[in-house]
Amino acid sequence: MHDFIIRNALIVDGSGGKPFHADLAVKDGLIAAIGNDAGPARESIEAGGLALMPGIIDNHTHYDAQITWDASASPSPALGVTTAIIGNCGFTIAPCREADRDLILKNLTQVEGMSLEVLKAGTNWGFESVPEYFAMLEQQGVALNIAGFVGHSSVRTYVMGEDAPKRAATAAEVAKMRDIVLAGVKAGAVGFATSTSPNHNGHGGIPMPSRLADEAEMKALVGCLKEAGHGVFMLTKGGQTKMAFLEELAALSGRPVVVAALLHNNTNPRSVFDDLDAISAANARGNRMLGAISCCPLTSDFPMSAPYPMEGILAWKPALGLSGEAFKTKLADPAFRKAVRDEIAKPAIFRIFNGEWDKVYVAHAARPENRKWEQHSVEDIARATGADPLDAMLDLAISEDLETEFSALLLNSDERAVGEMLRHPHSLVSLSDAGAHLTLFNDAGFGLHLLGRWVRELGVLPLETAVKKLTGDPASVFGIQGRGALKAGHAADLMLFDPATVNRGPKVRVKDLPGGGARLITPAVGVQGVWINGTRVADDKGLRKLDRLPGKVLRQFGA
Ligand SMILES: [Zn+2]
CATH class of the missing domain: 3.20.20.140 (Metal-dependent hydrolases)
Known part of the structure:
Protein backbone atom coordinates (compact mmCIF):
# COMPACT_ATOMS: atom_id res chain seq x y z
CA MET A 1 0.00 0.00 0.00
CA HIS A 2 1.46 3.35 -1.08
CA ASP A 3 1.30 6.42 1.19
CA PHE A 4 -0.25 8.51 -1.55
CA ILE A 5 -0.72 8.61 -5.28
CA ILE A 6 -0.96 11.61 -7.59
CA ARG A 7 -3.32 10.57 -10.40
CA ASN A 8 -3.52 11.75 -13.98
CA ALA A 9 -0.51 14.06 -13.99
CA LEU A 10 1.53 15.26 -16.95
CA ILE A 11 4.88 13.81 -15.89
CA VAL A 12 7.84 16.04 -16.79
CA ASP A 13 10.53 13.82 -15.38
CA GLY A 14 13.65 16.04 -15.37
CA SER A 15 15.50 14.04 -18.03
CA GLY A 16 14.51 16.35 -20.87
CA GLY A 17 12.35 13.58 -22.41
CA LYS A 18 8.83 14.18 -23.72
CA PRO A 19 6.18 14.63 -20.98
CA PHE A 20 3.59 11.84 -20.62
CA HIS A 21 0.39 11.26 -18.65
CA ALA A 22 0.63 8.84 -15.72
CA ASP A 23 0.10 8.35 -11.99
CA LEU A 24 2.95 8.68 -9.50
CA ALA A 25 2.94 6.77 -6.21
CA VAL A 26 4.98 7.58 -3.10
CA LYS A 27 5.92 5.39 -0.18
CA ASP A 28 8.27 6.17 2.72
CA GLY A 29 9.45 9.41 1.17
CA LEU A 30 10.48 7.80 -2.12
CA ILE A 31 8.86 7.54 -5.52
CA ALA A 32 7.50 3.97 -5.53
CA ALA A 33 6.04 3.75 -9.01
CA ILE A 34 5.14 5.77 -12.09
CA GLY A 35 2.55 4.36 -14.48
CA ASN A 36 -1.11 3.66 -15.02
CA ASP A 37 -1.48 0.78 -12.58
CA ALA A 38 0.63 2.00 -9.69
CA GLY A 39 -1.51 0.12 -7.15
CA PRO A 40 -3.57 1.13 -4.12
CA ALA A 41 -2.68 4.06 -1.85
CA ARG A 42 -3.98 5.49 1.43
CA GLU A 43 -4.50 8.90 -0.15
CA SER A 44 -5.26 9.86 -3.70
CA ILE A 45 -4.64 13.30 -5.19
CA GLU A 46 -6.29 14.11 -8.51
CA ALA A 47 -3.90 16.15 -10.68
CA GLY A 48 -6.45 16.69 -13.44
CA GLY A 49 -3.75 16.80 -16.10
CA LEU A 50 -1.57 19.40 -14.35
CA ALA A 51 2.21 19.01 -14.65
CA LEU A 52 4.28 17.15 -12.08
CA MET A 53 8.05 17.70 -12.05
CA PRO A 54 10.94 17.01 -9.67
CA GLY A 55 11.40 19.73 -7.03
CA LEU A 298 18.65 41.88 -12.21
CA THR A 299 16.83 44.69 -10.48
CA SER A 300 17.72 46.47 -7.30
CA ASP A 301 15.70 48.69 -4.98
CA PHE A 302 17.99 50.85 -2.89
CA PRO A 303 18.20 54.03 -0.84
CA MET A 304 21.37 56.09 -1.33
CA SER A 305 22.36 55.23 2.26
CA ALA A 306 22.96 51.62 1.06
CA PRO A 307 23.65 51.95 -2.66
CA TYR A 308 24.64 48.34 -3.47
CA PRO A 309 24.65 48.88 -7.28
CA MET A 310 27.19 51.69 -6.90
CA GLU A 311 29.52 49.86 -4.54
CA GLY A 312 31.14 47.79 -7.29
CA ILE A 313 32.45 50.95 -8.95
CA LEU A 314 36.11 51.23 -7.92
CA ALA A 315 35.94 55.03 -7.82
CA TRP A 316 33.13 54.70 -5.27
CA LYS A 317 35.61 53.25 -2.80
CA PRO A 318 36.31 56.51 -0.91
CA ALA A 319 32.60 56.57 0.06
CA LEU A 320 32.51 52.97 1.31
CA GLY A 321 32.39 52.78 5.06
CA LEU A 322 31.33 56.41 5.50
CA SER A 323 27.97 57.36 6.95
CA GLY A 324 26.01 60.45 7.96
CA GLU A 325 27.52 63.85 7.21
CA ALA A 326 30.89 62.45 6.11
CA PHE A 327 29.15 60.24 3.53
CA LYS A 328 27.02 63.15 2.25
CA THR A 329 30.10 65.37 1.99
CA LYS A 330 31.87 62.69 -0.06
CA LEU A 331 28.85 62.30 -2.37
CA ALA A 332 28.85 66.05 -2.93
CA ASP A 333 32.57 66.20 -3.73
CA PRO A 334 33.08 67.16 -7.42
CA ALA A 335 36.35 65.19 -7.67
CA PHE A 336 34.62 62.05 -6.34
CA ARG A 337 31.81 62.49 -8.84
CA LYS A 338 34.21 63.03 -11.71
CA ALA A 339 36.09 59.82 -10.90
CA VAL A 340 32.83 57.84 -10.73
CA ARG A 341 31.63 59.36 -13.99
CA ASP A 342 34.91 58.62 -15.77
CA GLU A 343 34.89 55.02 -14.61
CA ILE A 344 31.34 54.18 -15.65
CA ALA A 345 31.97 55.72 -19.05
CA LYS A 346 34.43 52.89 -19.73
CA PRO A 347 33.16 49.38 -20.45
CA ALA A 348 33.81 46.75 -17.77
CA ILE A 349 33.28 43.01 -17.75
CA PHE A 350 31.71 42.52 -14.33
CA ARG A 351 30.18 45.66 -13.02
CA ILE A 352 26.61 45.85 -11.84
CA PHE A 353 25.91 49.48 -12.74
CA ASN A 354 27.09 50.76 -16.08
CA GLY A 355 25.61 54.19 -16.44
CA GLU A 356 22.24 53.23 -17.88
CA TRP A 357 20.50 56.21 -16.32
CA ASP A 358 17.30 55.54 -18.22
CA LYS A 359 16.95 52.37 -16.15
CA VAL A 360 17.36 53.94 -12.70
CA TYR A 361 14.01 55.18 -11.38
CA VAL A 362 12.90 57.16 -8.37
CA ALA A 363 10.72 54.61 -6.60
CA HIS A 364 9.90 56.84 -3.65
CA ALA A 365 10.77 60.47 -2.91
CA ALA A 366 10.90 61.49 0.74
CA ARG A 367 9.84 65.12 0.31
CA PRO A 368 6.52 66.29 -1.16
CA GLU A 369 8.17 68.67 -3.64
CA ASN A 370 10.08 65.75 -5.16
CA ARG A 371 7.11 63.38 -5.56
CA LYS A 372 6.84 64.59 -9.15
CA TRP A 373 9.96 62.53 -9.93
CA GLU A 374 8.50 59.23 -8.71
CA GLN A 375 8.46 56.61 -11.49
CA HIS A 376 10.68 58.89 -13.56
CA SER A 377 14.18 57.86 -14.51
CA VAL A 378 17.32 59.70 -13.48
CA GLU A 379 17.79 60.42 -17.18
CA ASP A 380 14.36 62.13 -17.24
CA ILE A 381 15.31 64.27 -14.24
CA ALA A 382 18.66 65.17 -15.77
CA ARG A 383 16.99 66.17 -19.01
CA ALA A 384 14.32 68.23 -17.23
CA THR A 385 16.78 70.04 -14.99
CA GLY A 386 19.72 70.31 -17.37
CA ALA A 387 21.96 68.50 -14.88
CA ASP A 388 24.36 65.63 -15.45
CA PRO A 389 22.60 62.36 -14.42
CA LEU A 390 25.04 61.42 -11.63
CA ASP A 391 24.71 64.94 -10.22
CA ALA A 392 20.93 64.78 -10.52
CA MET A 393 20.74 61.49 -8.61
CA LEU A 394 23.20 62.40 -5.86
CA ASP A 395 21.83 65.93 -5.39
CA LEU A 396 18.29 64.60 -5.06
CA ALA A 397 19.44 61.97 -2.52
CA ILE A 398 21.46 64.48 -0.49
CA SER A 399 18.56 66.96 -0.42
CA GLU A 400 16.37 64.21 1.05
CA ASP A 401 18.90 63.16 3.68
CA LEU A 402 19.57 59.95 1.66
CA GLU A 403 15.99 58.76 2.09
CA THR A 404 15.07 58.74 -1.61
CA GLU A 405 14.45 55.17 -2.78
CA PHE A 406 15.71 54.25 -6.21
CA SER A 407 14.94 51.20 -8.31
CA ALA A 408 17.39 50.11 -10.97
CA LEU A 409 17.11 47.60 -13.78
CA LEU A 410 20.77 46.66 -13.82
CA LEU A 411 21.60 43.66 -15.93
CA ASN A 412 20.11 40.77 -17.90
CA SER A 413 17.24 42.81 -19.31
CA ASP A 414 17.85 42.00 -23.01
CA GLU A 415 15.66 38.92 -23.50
CA VAL A 460 12.28 30.04 -25.92
CA LEU A 461 12.52 26.64 -24.22
CA PRO A 462 10.25 23.58 -24.36
CA LEU A 463 8.78 22.70 -20.95
CA GLU A 464 10.82 19.51 -20.64
CA THR A 465 14.10 21.35 -21.33
CA ALA A 466 13.34 24.04 -18.76
CA VAL A 467 12.44 21.41 -16.16
CA LYS A 468 15.72 19.58 -16.80
CA LYS A 469 17.62 22.86 -16.31
CA LEU A 470 15.98 23.27 -12.89
CA THR A 471 16.38 19.67 -11.74
CA GLY A 472 18.36 17.03 -13.67
CA ASP A 473 21.16 19.39 -14.71
CA PRO A 474 22.06 20.76 -11.24
CA ALA A 475 21.70 17.26 -9.75
CA SER A 476 24.28 16.03 -12.25
CA VAL A 477 26.71 18.97 -11.86
CA PHE A 478 26.70 18.81 -8.05
CA GLY A 479 26.60 15.02 -7.77
CA ILE A 480 23.25 15.05 -5.93
CA GLN A 481 22.21 11.44 -6.21
CA GLY A 482 18.66 10.13 -6.09
CA ARG A 483 17.10 13.53 -6.77
CA GLY A 484 16.42 15.78 -9.75
CA ALA A 485 14.43 13.15 -11.67
CA LEU A 486 11.05 11.45 -11.37
CA LYS A 487 12.10 7.82 -11.22
CA ALA A 488 11.16 4.89 -9.00
CA GLY A 489 13.55 4.83 -6.04
CA HIS A 490 14.29 8.57 -6.19
CA ALA A 491 13.33 10.90 -3.35
CA ALA A 492 9.74 12.19 -3.61
CA ASP A 493 10.73 15.84 -4.12
CA LEU A 494 7.88 17.04 -6.31
CA MET A 495 6.17 20.11 -7.67
CA LEU A 496 2.61 20.00 -9.09
CA PHE A 497 1.76 23.06 -11.18
CA ASP A 498 -0.38 24.46 -13.95
CA PRO A 499 1.78 25.23 -17.03
CA ALA A 500 -0.95 27.64 -18.23
CA THR A 501 -0.57 29.97 -15.24
CA VAL A 502 2.71 29.17 -13.45
CA ASN A 503 4.73 32.25 -12.53
CA ARG A 504 6.11 34.20 -9.62
CA GLY A 505 3.87 36.92 -8.25
CA PRO A 506 4.77 40.57 -7.70
CA LYS A 507 7.35 41.62 -5.09
CA VAL A 508 6.01 42.34 -1.63
CA ARG A 509 7.92 43.97 1.23
CA VAL A 510 7.40 42.14 4.53
CA LYS A 511 8.84 42.83 7.97
CA ASP A 512 9.40 39.33 9.27
CA LEU A 513 13.14 39.15 9.95
CA PRO A 514 14.37 38.78 13.53
CA GLY A 515 13.85 42.11 15.29
CA GLY A 516 11.38 43.24 12.60
CA GLY A 517 13.80 43.76 9.68
CA ALA A 518 12.24 44.09 6.22
CA ARG A 519 12.78 42.01 3.09
CA LEU A 520 11.25 41.46 -0.32
CA ILE A 521 9.46 38.20 -1.13
CA THR A 522 7.36 36.95 -4.04
CA PRO A 523 4.44 34.52 -3.85
CA ALA A 524 3.99 31.53 -6.17
CA VAL A 525 1.39 31.55 -8.93
CA GLY A 526 -0.04 28.35 -10.40
CA VAL A 527 1.67 25.98 -7.95
CA GLN A 528 -0.72 23.36 -6.53
CA GLY A 529 1.65 21.39 -4.36
CA VAL A 530 5.26 20.94 -3.28
CA TRP A 531 6.48 17.75 -1.59
CA ILE A 532 9.86 17.23 0.05
CA ASN A 533 10.91 13.65 0.77
CA GLY A 534 7.23 12.70 0.43
CA THR A 535 5.83 15.35 2.79
CA ARG A 536 3.58 18.05 1.35
CA VAL A 537 5.09 21.39 2.41
CA ALA A 538 3.06 23.73 0.20
CA ASP A 539 -0.32 23.82 -1.51
CA ASP A 540 -2.10 26.43 -3.62
CA LYS A 541 -2.12 28.80 -0.63
CA GLY A 542 1.63 28.65 -0.08
CA LEU A 543 3.71 27.12 2.68
CA ARG A 544 1.79 24.83 5.04
CA LYS A 545 2.27 24.71 8.77
CA LEU A 546 4.57 21.73 9.25
CA ASP A 547 4.47 19.43 12.24
CA ARG A 548 7.72 17.83 11.19
CA LEU A 549 10.61 19.06 9.09
CA PRO A 550 11.04 16.70 6.12
CA GLY A 551 14.30 18.05 4.65
CA LYS A 552 17.70 16.38 4.81
CA VAL A 553 21.18 17.81 5.10
CA LEU A 554 22.81 16.23 2.05
CA ARG A 555 26.32 15.06 2.87
CA GLN A 556 27.11 12.50 0.20
CA PHE A 557 27.76 13.42 -3.37
CA GLY A 558 28.68 11.43 -6.45
CA ALA A 559 32.00 11.85 -8.17
ZN1 LIG B 1 25.99 34.85 -4.31
Missing part, protein backbone atom coordinates in the same frame (compact mmCIF):
# COMPACT_ATOMS: atom_id res chain seq x y z
CA ILE A 56 13.65 22.58 -8.09
CA ILE A 57 17.31 22.44 -7.04
CA ASP A 58 18.37 26.03 -6.35
CA ASN A 59 22.13 25.90 -6.71
CA HIS A 60 22.89 29.51 -5.74
CA THR A 61 21.48 30.52 -2.35
CA HIS A 62 22.74 32.28 0.76
CA TYR A 63 20.58 30.77 3.49
CA ASP A 64 23.59 29.98 5.74
CA ALA A 65 22.52 32.36 8.52
CA GLN A 66 18.74 32.38 7.92
CA ILE A 67 18.45 28.59 8.03
CA THR A 68 19.62 28.67 11.67
CA TRP A 69 16.50 30.67 12.69
CA ASP A 70 14.11 29.76 9.87
CA ALA A 71 14.26 26.03 9.14
CA SER A 72 11.92 26.52 6.18
CA ALA A 73 14.29 28.87 4.31
CA SER A 74 11.29 30.95 3.39
CA PRO A 75 10.16 31.74 0.75
CA SER A 76 11.95 29.07 -1.36
CA PRO A 77 9.93 25.87 -0.68
CA ALA A 78 6.62 27.57 -1.53
CA LEU A 79 8.24 28.50 -4.86
CA GLY A 80 8.95 24.86 -5.68
CA VAL A 81 12.51 24.65 -4.36
CA THR A 82 13.09 21.34 -2.60
CA THR A 83 16.90 21.46 -2.41
CA ALA A 84 18.98 24.58 -1.77
CA ILE A 85 22.75 24.84 -2.04
CA ILE A 86 24.08 27.32 0.51
CA GLY A 87 27.47 28.96 1.03
CA ASN A 88 27.76 30.33 -2.50
CA CYS A 89 30.47 32.92 -3.21
CA GLY A 90 32.17 31.58 -0.06
CA PHE A 91 29.90 33.53 2.29
CA THR A 92 29.32 30.99 5.04
CA ILE A 93 29.07 31.30 8.80
CA ALA A 94 31.26 28.23 9.44
CA PRO A 95 33.96 27.77 10.46
CA CYS A 96 33.81 30.43 13.15
CA ARG A 97 35.32 30.78 16.62
CA GLU A 98 33.22 32.38 19.33
CA ALA A 99 35.49 35.44 19.34
CA ASP A 100 35.04 35.99 15.58
CA ARG A 101 31.24 35.89 15.41
CA ASP A 102 30.82 39.63 14.94
CA LEU A 103 33.55 39.62 12.30
CA ILE A 104 31.77 36.88 10.31
CA LEU A 105 28.35 38.54 10.57
CA LYS A 106 29.84 41.88 9.51
CA ASN A 107 31.09 40.16 6.36
CA LEU A 108 27.50 39.19 5.58
CA THR A 109 25.61 42.43 6.21
CA GLN A 110 26.33 44.10 2.89
CA VAL A 111 26.15 41.11 0.62
CA GLU A 112 23.18 39.49 2.34
CA GLY A 113 21.27 42.75 2.62
CA MET A 114 20.51 42.18 6.31
CA SER A 115 21.51 44.51 9.09
CA LEU A 116 24.02 43.43 11.70
CA GLU A 117 21.17 43.67 14.28
CA VAL A 118 19.03 41.19 12.32
CA LEU A 119 21.92 38.78 11.91
CA LYS A 120 22.92 39.04 15.56
CA ALA A 121 19.34 38.60 16.76
CA GLY A 122 18.71 35.63 14.50
CA THR A 123 21.85 33.56 14.07
CA ASN A 124 22.08 30.45 16.17
CA TRP A 125 25.70 29.58 17.01
CA GLY A 126 25.82 25.94 17.99
CA PHE A 127 29.03 25.12 16.12
CA GLU A 128 32.60 26.09 15.39
CA SER A 129 33.75 23.88 12.50
CA VAL A 130 32.10 23.16 9.15
CA PRO A 131 31.20 19.55 10.14
CA GLU A 132 29.69 20.88 13.41
CA TYR A 133 27.59 23.35 11.43
CA PHE A 134 26.15 20.54 9.27
CA ALA A 135 25.54 18.46 12.41
CA MET A 136 23.71 21.37 14.03
CA LEU A 137 21.42 21.76 11.00
CA GLU A 138 20.70 18.03 11.12
CA GLN A 139 19.80 18.28 14.77
CA GLN A 140 17.57 21.35 14.48
CA GLY A 141 15.92 19.98 11.32
CA VAL A 142 15.33 21.63 7.95
CA ALA A 143 12.17 21.86 5.85
CA LEU A 144 14.01 21.46 2.55
CA ASN A 145 17.13 19.57 1.55
CA ILE A 146 20.29 21.54 2.14
CA ALA A 147 23.76 21.10 0.67
CA GLY A 148 26.53 23.50 1.68
CA PHE A 149 29.85 24.72 0.35
CA VAL A 150 32.94 25.32 2.43
CA GLY A 151 33.22 29.10 2.18
CA HIS A 152 36.56 30.70 1.42
CA SER A 153 35.97 33.99 3.24
CA SER A 154 35.06 32.25 6.50
CA VAL A 155 37.98 29.84 6.25
CA ARG A 156 40.31 32.78 5.70
CA THR A 157 38.85 34.68 8.66
CA TYR A 158 39.22 31.56 10.84
CA VAL A 159 42.92 31.26 9.99
CA MET A 160 43.95 34.92 9.57
CA GLY A 161 41.53 36.80 11.87
CA GLU A 162 41.49 40.58 11.35
CA ASP A 163 44.14 40.26 8.63
CA ALA A 164 41.85 38.18 6.38
CA PRO A 165 40.49 41.13 4.36
CA LYS A 166 43.85 42.90 4.30
CA ARG A 167 46.64 40.80 2.80
CA ALA A 168 47.84 37.69 0.98
CA ALA A 169 48.27 34.57 3.12
CA THR A 170 51.62 33.02 4.08
CA ALA A 171 52.43 29.46 3.05
CA ALA A 172 51.75 28.32 6.62
CA GLU A 173 48.33 30.00 6.61
CA VAL A 174 47.46 28.45 3.25
CA ALA A 175 48.38 25.02 4.65
CA LYS A 176 45.99 25.57 7.58
CA MET A 177 43.21 26.69 5.23
CA ARG A 178 43.79 23.65 3.06
CA ASP A 179 43.26 21.32 6.04
CA ILE A 180 39.95 23.03 6.89
CA VAL A 181 38.67 22.91 3.32
CA LEU A 182 39.59 19.26 2.93
CA ALA A 183 38.01 18.29 6.26
CA GLY A 184 34.84 20.19 5.32
CA VAL A 185 34.52 18.54 1.93
CA LYS A 186 35.22 15.12 3.43
CA ALA A 187 32.56 15.78 6.10
CA GLY A 188 29.93 16.39 3.46
CA ALA A 189 30.30 19.81 1.87
CA VAL A 190 29.19 19.99 -1.76
CA GLY A 191 32.42 21.76 -2.72
CA PHE A 192 34.42 24.91 -2.20
CA ALA A 193 33.14 28.42 -2.97
CA THR A 194 34.81 31.78 -3.32
CA SER A 195 34.47 35.26 -4.78
CA THR A 196 36.92 37.59 -6.47
CA SER A 197 34.20 40.12 -7.31
CA PRO A 198 34.69 43.82 -6.45
CA ASN A 199 30.92 43.95 -5.79
CA HIS A 200 31.47 41.80 -2.70
CA ASN A 201 32.23 43.94 0.33
CA GLY A 202 31.59 43.45 4.01
CA HIS A 203 30.49 45.90 6.70
CA GLY A 204 31.97 49.35 6.15
CA GLY A 205 33.14 48.50 2.65
CA ILE A 206 35.91 46.11 3.70
CA PRO A 207 36.57 43.63 0.86
CA MET A 208 35.35 40.09 1.38
CA PRO A 209 38.46 38.19 2.56
CA SER A 210 38.57 35.81 -0.42
CA ARG A 211 39.29 38.78 -2.68
CA LEU A 212 42.76 38.99 -1.13
CA ALA A 213 43.74 35.45 -2.10
CA ASP A 214 46.57 35.05 -4.59
CA GLU A 215 46.81 32.33 -7.24
CA ALA A 216 48.89 30.00 -5.07
CA GLU A 217 46.21 30.06 -2.35
CA MET A 218 43.44 29.40 -4.89
CA LYS A 219 45.34 26.47 -6.40
CA ALA A 220 46.01 24.93 -3.00
CA LEU A 221 42.40 25.20 -1.83
CA VAL A 222 40.72 24.11 -5.06
CA GLY A 223 43.28 21.33 -5.27
CA CYS A 224 41.71 19.77 -2.14
CA LEU A 225 38.80 18.65 -4.28
CA LYS A 226 41.07 16.29 -6.18
CA GLU A 227 42.11 14.62 -2.97
CA ALA A 228 38.49 14.48 -1.73
CA GLY A 229 37.42 12.92 -5.05
CA HIS A 230 34.19 14.91 -5.23
CA GLY A 231 32.88 18.43 -4.97
CA VAL A 232 32.40 21.47 -7.18
CA PHE A 233 34.45 24.66 -7.20
CA MET A 234 32.19 27.72 -7.57
CA LEU A 235 33.33 31.27 -7.77
CA THR A 236 31.86 34.67 -8.43
CA LYS A 237 34.41 36.12 -10.73
CA GLY A 238 35.81 39.60 -10.70
CA GLY A 239 37.00 41.14 -13.96
CA GLN A 240 40.65 40.59 -13.06
CA THR A 241 40.22 36.81 -12.77
CA LYS A 242 41.10 35.19 -16.07
CA MET A 243 39.13 32.33 -17.58
CA ALA A 244 42.43 30.59 -18.43
CA PHE A 245 43.33 30.49 -14.72
CA LEU A 246 39.92 29.00 -13.87
CA GLU A 247 40.44 26.35 -16.52
CA GLU A 248 43.80 25.58 -14.91
CA LEU A 249 41.94 25.04 -11.61
CA ALA A 250 39.46 22.72 -13.36
CA ALA A 251 42.37 20.77 -14.84
CA LEU A 252 44.39 20.48 -11.66
CA SER A 253 41.42 19.50 -9.48
CA GLY A 254 39.65 17.35 -12.05
CA ARG A 255 36.39 18.79 -10.68
CA PRO A 256 33.66 20.95 -12.26
CA VAL A 257 34.16 24.71 -12.04
CA VAL A 258 31.00 26.84 -11.87
CA VAL A 259 31.71 30.42 -12.93
CA ALA A 260 29.30 33.09 -11.67
CA ALA A 261 27.83 35.57 -12.22
CA LEU A 262 27.34 35.66 -15.99
CA LEU A 263 24.79 38.46 -16.31
CA HIS A 264 24.22 40.17 -19.63
CA ASN A 265 25.32 43.78 -19.76
CA ASN A 266 23.88 46.07 -22.45
CA THR A 267 26.91 48.33 -22.35
CA ASN A 268 29.31 45.42 -22.96
CA PRO A 269 27.01 42.95 -24.71
CA ARG A 270 29.57 40.37 -25.91
CA SER A 271 31.43 39.84 -22.64
CA VAL A 272 29.22 37.03 -21.26
CA PHE A 273 29.36 35.32 -24.63
CA ASP A 274 33.16 35.57 -24.63
CA ASP A 275 33.12 33.84 -21.25
CA LEU A 276 30.68 31.19 -22.46
CA ASP A 277 32.91 30.61 -25.52
CA ALA A 278 35.93 30.17 -23.23
CA ILE A 279 33.89 27.71 -21.17
CA SER A 280 32.95 25.75 -24.32
CA ALA A 281 36.60 25.61 -25.36
CA ALA A 282 37.59 24.37 -21.89
CA ASN A 283 34.98 21.60 -22.07
CA ALA A 284 36.27 20.64 -25.51
CA ARG A 285 39.70 20.19 -23.89
CA GLY A 286 38.16 17.93 -21.26
CA ASN A 287 37.98 20.48 -18.45
CA ARG A 288 34.44 20.63 -17.08
CA MET A 289 33.29 24.21 -16.62
CA LEU A 290 29.85 25.80 -16.46
CA GLY A 291 28.67 29.39 -16.71
CA ALA A 292 26.18 30.26 -13.95
CA ILE A 293 23.52 32.44 -15.56
CA SER A 294 20.22 33.92 -14.43
CA CYS A 295 16.86 33.77 -16.17
CA CYS A 296 15.69 36.89 -14.30
CA PRO A 297 16.45 40.53 -15.02
CA ARG A 416 17.13 38.06 -26.90
CA ALA A 417 20.58 37.80 -25.32
CA VAL A 418 19.36 35.99 -22.21
CA GLY A 419 17.49 33.51 -24.43
CA GLU A 420 20.76 32.75 -26.21
CA MET A 421 22.48 32.24 -22.86
CA LEU A 422 19.70 29.89 -21.69
CA ARG A 423 20.20 27.72 -24.76
CA HIS A 424 23.98 27.57 -24.38
CA PRO A 425 25.15 23.96 -23.84
CA HIS A 426 27.40 24.86 -20.90
CA SER A 427 25.22 27.35 -19.03
CA LEU A 428 23.69 26.52 -15.67
CA VAL A 429 20.46 28.25 -14.62
CA SER A 430 21.42 29.74 -11.28
CA LEU A 431 21.96 33.00 -9.38
CA SER A 432 18.67 33.31 -7.47
CA ASP A 433 20.80 34.60 -4.57
CA ALA A 434 17.89 33.52 -2.33
CA GLY A 435 18.58 34.50 1.26
CA ALA A 436 20.79 37.44 0.20
CA HIS A 437 20.24 41.03 -0.92
CA LEU A 438 16.94 40.79 0.93
CA THR A 439 16.12 44.48 0.67
CA LEU A 440 17.20 44.82 -2.96
CA PHE A 441 15.45 42.04 -4.86
CA ASN A 442 14.14 38.50 -4.54
CA ASP A 443 14.67 35.91 -7.25
CA ALA A 444 13.90 32.86 -5.09
CA GLY A 445 11.07 32.22 -7.58
CA PHE A 446 13.49 31.99 -10.53
CA GLY A 447 12.24 28.51 -11.41
CA LEU A 448 8.63 29.67 -11.71
CA HIS A 449 9.85 32.63 -13.79
CA LEU A 450 11.66 30.23 -16.14
CA LEU A 451 8.49 28.17 -16.58
CA GLY A 452 6.17 31.16 -16.94
CA ARG A 453 8.21 33.67 -18.90
CA TRP A 454 10.66 31.60 -20.95
CA VAL A 455 8.53 28.52 -21.62
CA ARG A 456 4.96 29.79 -21.84
CA GLU A 457 5.19 33.48 -22.75
CA LEU A 458 8.30 33.59 -24.94
CA GLY A 459 8.48 29.96 -26.12
